[in-house]
Amino acid sequence: MAQYILNHQELTIETIFELLNSKSDVILGKEAEKAIQKCRDYLDNKVDNSDELIYGINTGFGALYNTAVSKSDLAQLQTNLVRSHACGTGELVPKDIVKLMLLLKAIGLSYGHSGAQLETVNRLLFYFNNDITPVVYQQGSLGASGDLAPLAHIALSLIGEGEVHYKGKTIKTGQVLKEFQLDPIQLKSKEGLALLNGTQFMSAYMATSVFRGKKLLRNSNQIAAMSLEAYDGRIEPFTVAVNNVRNQKGQIAIAADIVRILEGSKLIEQKKEHVQDPYCIRCVPQVHGASLDALNYAEEIVTREINAVTDNPTVFPDDDTVISAGNFHGQPLAITMDFMAIALAELGSISERRTYKLLDGQRNLPPFLVANSGLNSGFMIAQYTAASIVSQNKQLCTPASVDTIDSSKGQEDHVSMGANAATKLYRVLENVQQILGIELMTAAQGLEFRDLDKSSSNIIALHKEYRGFVPYISEDIYMSDLMRKSKEFVTNNI
Numbered sequence: 001m002a003q004y005i006l007n008h009q010e011l012t013i014e015t016i017f018e019l020l021n022s023k024s025d026v027i028l029g030k031e032a033e034k035a036i037q038k039c040r041d042y043l044d045n046k047v048d049n050s051d052e053l054i055y056g057i058n059t060g061f062g063a064l065y066n067t068a069v070s071k072s073d074l075a076q077l078q079t080n081l082v083r084s085h086a087c088g089t090g091e092l093v094p095k096d097i098v099k100l101m102l103l104l105k106a107i108g109l110s111y112g113h114s115g116a117q118l119e120t121v122n123r124l125l126f127y128f129n130n131d132i133t134p135v136v137y138q139q140g141s142l143g144a145s146g147d148l149a150p151l152a153h154i155a156l157s158l159i160g161e162g163e164v165h166y167k168g169k170t171i172k173t174g175q176v177l178k179e180f181q182l183d184p185i186q187l188k189s190k191e192g193l194a195l196l197n198g199t200q201f202m203s204a205y206m207a208t209s210v211f212r213g214k215k216l217l218r219n220s221n222q223i224a225a226m227s228l229e230a231y232d233g234r235i236e237p238f239t240v241a242v243n244n245v246r247n248q249k250g251q252i253a254i255a256a257d258i259v260r261i262l263e264g265s266k267l268i269e270q271k272k273e274h275v276q277d278p279y280c281i282r283c284v285p286q287v288h289g290a291s292l293d294a295l296n297y298a299e300e301i302v303t304r305e306i307n308a309v310t311d312n313p314t315v316f317p318d319d320d321t322v323i324s325a326g327n328f329h330g331q332p333l334a335i336t337m338d339f340m341a342i343a344l345a346e347l348g349s350i351s352e353r354r355t356y357k358l359l360d361g362q363r364n365l366p367p368f369l370v371a372n373s374g375l376n377s378g379f380m381i382a383q384y385t386a387a388s389i390v391s392q393n394k395q396l397c398t399p400a401s402v403d404t405i406d407s408s409k410g411q412e413d414h415v416s417m418g419a420n421a422a423t424k425l426y427r428v429l430e431n432v433q434q435i436l437g438i439e440l441m442t443a444a445q446g447l448e449f450r451d452l453d454k455s456s457s458n459i460i461a462l463h464k465e466y467r468g469f470v471p472y473i474s475e476d477i478y479m480s481d482l483m484r485k486s487k488e489f490v491t492n493n494i
Contacts, residue, residue: 089139104306228258248293348393377476
């Protein structure tokens with residue numbers, strides 16, 4: 001079995017998802033093991049030889065920060081913390097995001113500033129390597145004292161409680177541990193807090209949305225190019241000169257990509273009767289480009305976060321200090337995810353407009369893209385569906401990060417609401433995949449009223465592959481199933 005060794009190297013989004021989708025086992029390297037053990041030994045010595053109150057180690061939590069806990073109860077304190085904080089509810093977090101949470105939590109603990117045991121970090125990686133994903137719920141985190149409730153459900157599985165997904169079933173954690181002949185983790189001082197504090201719920205959602213969002217943007221360029229061909233659009237708005245003088249990196253990159261996709265097309269070169277295209281066609285570089293710039297910024301923010309220590313308090317053995325601060329606060333992620341949701345929603349918004357234009361009977365295309373319109377409604381209501389989803393995205397793009405609420409008797413008095421930003425961002429992403437799926441249906445249909453063989457080799461190949469999933473529609477049929485297939489194609493096949 002191939003192995004990937006964690007040794008404090010900076011991980012990229014691409015590497016994270018290669019690990020998520022590969023068969024390689026992720027293990028701790030010597031440097032990481034040494035750092036983890038050094039911090040654990042330091043804390044054990046600190047607790048044994050000092051009566052100093054240290055938040056979360058020998059005190060209560062939140063508003064109970066000044067309540068001392070005896071040395072004999074420190075392990076029970078951490079177990080109680082995990083049990084009491086496992087208060088998640090709502091829909092289940094997708095398994096791939098939970099699996100990513102396991103990896104990101106192990107990475108954060110591996111730097112040796114959290115006080116976790118080697119056994120605990122290795123158990124997280126064992127779950128990751130063996131596709132054991134704890135049952136975690138979407139609702140419960142305020143995105144400030146770390147993602148307390150969702151991370152507590154992961155910690156709960158480490159101590160042998162709660163449920164996990166394994167081999168396609170949801171079962172008690174104890175059954176899985178028994179199958180692998182493993183004992184539950186016996187938490188030491190601070191360990192529960194180290195597991196619960198942190199931004200791994202937000203980070204996993206955001207990393208997933210960046211990774212999938214950038215792929216979705218590339219796909220939207222291909223679909224827009226097909227719509228451009230189907231609508232008999234002009235290539236001039238995509239030329240180098242006009243985009244370079246705007247001096248926006250994303251715009252320049254998108255224009256170049258559209259030109260690449262359409263290279264060799266005879267359709268795009270043929271004489272046009274119209275002087276100008278509507279915004280949804282000629283402003284693709286500007287709109288898609290702005291979204292690209294936003295996604296690149298989001299990637300930078302989340303890459304920093306997945307390579308960071310985000311629990312509290314933070315332990316510095318070399319300085320003999322334990323600092324209670326706020327690295328768990330999700331504001332950098334929350335603001336950026338709100339921004340990112342807008343960027344993705346705009347890809348859907350302009351996509352729906354292209355769909356609309358393809359249906360309105362202009363430029364020698366039949367109304368609603370069926371030859372016998374009137375008797376047949378064609379794609380009329382598919383556009384309604386896209387419009388409905390676009391409108392829902394507008395509602396979902398109301399920012400979460402401007403909201404806050406007091407918790408823990410006012411001790412935690414400003415929160416990021418980053419977890420809500422994360423889940424609504426993910427929903428926007430899913431929605432845009434469907435909107436683009438509907439556009440691809442109409443673009444592929446519209447192109448068949450042109451001379452398809454005169455399009456570019458890229459568009460012809462995409463069209464041919466797509467027709468293996470979704471057929472040409474000559475008369476009214478059940479559309480809902482085809483729309484879902486088209487979404488699946490956009491998500492997985494382009």
